[in-house]
Amino acid sequence: MRLTRYFLPTLKETPTEAQIVSHRLMLRAGMIRQSSAGIYSWLPLGFNVLKKIEAIVREEQNAAGAQEMLMPTIQPADLWRESGRYDDYGKEMLRITDRHERDMLYGPTNEEQITEIFRAHVRSYKDLPKLLYHIQWKFRDEVRPRFGVMRGREFLMKDAYSFDLDYEGAKRSYNRMFVSYLRTYARMGLRAIPMAAETGPIGGDLSHEFIILAETGESQVYCHKSYLDYDALAEEIDYEGDLQPIVDHWTAQYAAADEKHDPANCPVAKDDLVEARGIEVGHIFYFGDKYSKPMGAEVTTADDTAVPFEMGSYGIGVSRLVGAIIEASHDDDGIIWPDAVAPFTVGLLNLRVSDDACTAACDDLYDKLRAAGVDVLYDDRDEGAGAKFADMDLIGLPWQLVVGPRGVKAGTVELKRRASGEREELSAEAALAQVIG
Numbered sequence: 001m002r003l004t005r006y007f008l009p010t011l012k013e014t015p016t017e018a019q020i021v022s023h024r025l026m027l028r029a030g031m032i033r034q035s036s037a038g039i040y041s042w043l044p045l046g047f048n049v050l051k052k053i054e055a056i057v058r059e060e061q062n063a064a065g066a067q068e069m070l071m072p073t074i075q076p077a078d079l080w081r082e083s084g085r086y087d088d089y090g091k092e093m094l095r096i097t098d099r100h101e102r103d104m105l106y107g108p109t110n111e112e113q114i115t116e117i118f119r120a121h122v123r124s125y126k127d128l129p130k131l132l133y134h135i136q137w138k139f140r141d142e143v144r145p146r147f148g149v150m151r152g153r154e155f156l157m158k159d160a161y162s163f164d165l166d167y168e169g170a171k172r173s174y175n176r177m178f179v180s181y182l183r184t185y186a187r188m189g190l191r192a193i194p195m196a197a198e199t200g201p202i203g204g205d206l207s208h209e210f211i212i213l214a215e216t217g218e219s220q221v222y223c224h225k226s227y228l229d230y231d232a233l234a235e236e237i238d239y240e241g242d243l244q245p246i247v248d249h250w251t252a253q254y255a256a257a258d259e260k261h262d263p264a265n266c267p268v269a270k271d272d273l274v275e276a277r278g279i280e281v282g283h284i285f286y287f288g289d290k291y292s293k294p295m296g297a298e299v300t301t302a303d304d305t306a307v308p309f310e311m312g313s314y315g316i317g318v319s320r321l322v323g324a325i326i327e328a329s330h331d332d333d334g335i336i337w338p339d340a341v342a343p344f345t346v347g348l349l350n351l352r353v354s355d356d357a358c359t360a361a362c363d364d365l366y367d368k369l370r371a372a373g374v375d376v377l378y379d380d381r382d383e384g385a386g387a388k389f390a391d392m393d394l395i396g397l398p399w400q401l402v403v404g405p406r407g408v409k410a411g412t413v414e415l416k417r418r419a420s421g422e423r424e425e426l427s428a429e430a431a432l433a434q435v436i437g
C-alpha cells in the first residue's frame, strides 16, 4: 500500500481526552475515531489490526473444535424475559422498541439466543457435545466508558457456547476453551494468566478470567511469580485427548483477581507473590442449566429421560485486545506491534521522492516485497525524513526499510527492527532476504 493513497490520519499532538497510552496511541496513529462516548469508527490501520486479531481467535477456536456461526446484534426482549435477565440486566442493556411496539434490545451477550436455537433443533444426546461461536458486536451501556476501546459501549467479542449432556462433558468443553485461550493470547505476543473469577451477571459455578499484566489495567490481581515463566505454546495440543493435566498445570499455582483474593488466607509467600494491575482479555464460564432450565431447553438421554442442557459460555474481548496489546507493547515513540498482529510487516521509507534513483530503488523494493506476499506500507509522500521516521515509529510496524539517496549511490539500504531498535546497513537483496525470510 502506498501511503499517498492510504487513509492514515495521524496526529502530532497528544489528544487530551485520552488517559491511557493505548488510547492516546490509537488516536495518534489514526486507528480509530470516536463517534460518541465509548463508540468508535475503525479506520483502515485499526481495522487491519482488528482483523488480524480476529483471524487468530478464529483459527484457535476452529482448532479447538468450535464451529463459527453468526447471531444477530438485535434480539427480542421476550427471550430475555424467559431467562429472567430482562429485568436483572438494568441500565446496561440498550432497549429498543420497533415500529410494531415490540420490545427489542441490542445484545450485550447471547446465552438466550443460542439456547433458543438449541431448544428448537437439538433433541437427542446423540447430537451432543456441540461448541459454537460467533464474532459479533455487542452493546453495553457502561456507566463510565473509558480508555478508548478497552471499555467501550459498542465492542467486538468472540463468544462461544458449549452444550453437553452432563457435568463431565461440560468440563471437557470448558477445558477445550481454557487451553485454546492460552494459545490464542500467546500467539498475539501476550502472556495471559488464568485467574479464578466471580461469575457476575453471566452466573454459574466455575469461571476463569484471562488477565494480562499492565500498569493501566482496571483490576488489581495477585498471582504466583512462576506464571511469568509459563509458555503456552511449548507443546502441541491434541484437543481429542485429555486436557485436564494442562488445565491443572495452569491452575495449580495461586492466581486471583481482587474480588477473589483474601490477603489473610493467601497461600503464597510474600516474596513469591506478584501484585499487579491487570486487563481482562477473556472470561470463561460453566453455568450448567442456568439458562436451559428456565427456557425449557432439554435433551433426551440414552434411557429416554429429558434433562436440561449443561452449558458454558466463553468470551474474548476482540476489540479490547487491540488496546491491550498496545498497553503491553509500546515505547516513547509509539506502538510496537508483535509480528502476528501487525497491520503491515514492513514500512518502506523513501527519504527523497524527488531523487529519481532513490525512487526507482524504492519502487523496485516495493514490487519485490509485494510479489513475495509481504504486507508493505510504502511511504512515498513528499515529506521530510524526520516526519517519516516519526510516523513509522508511531504506527509501529515490525520492520523499517529505509532508502535514501546516499545509500542508493553506495548500493545499501538500512533495515531497522522496530522492537529492538537494531539497525543494519546492507544491500537491497540482503534486506529483502531478511524481511521475506
Ligand code: 5CA
Residues within 6 Å of the ligand: 108, 109, 110, 111, 140, 142, 149, 150, 151, 152, 153, 154, 155, 157, 158, 159, 160, 202, 280, 281, 282, 283, 284, 285, 313, 314, 315, 316, 317, 318, 319, 320
Ligand atoms: N457471555 C459471556 C462469555 S461469552 C460474557 O459476556 N463474558 S464477559 O462479560 O466477561 O465478556 C467477555 C469479554 O469481553 C471480557 O473478558 C472482555 O475482554 C470483553 N469486554 C467486556 N466488556 C467490555 C467492554 N465494555 N469493552 C470492551 N471489551 C469488553
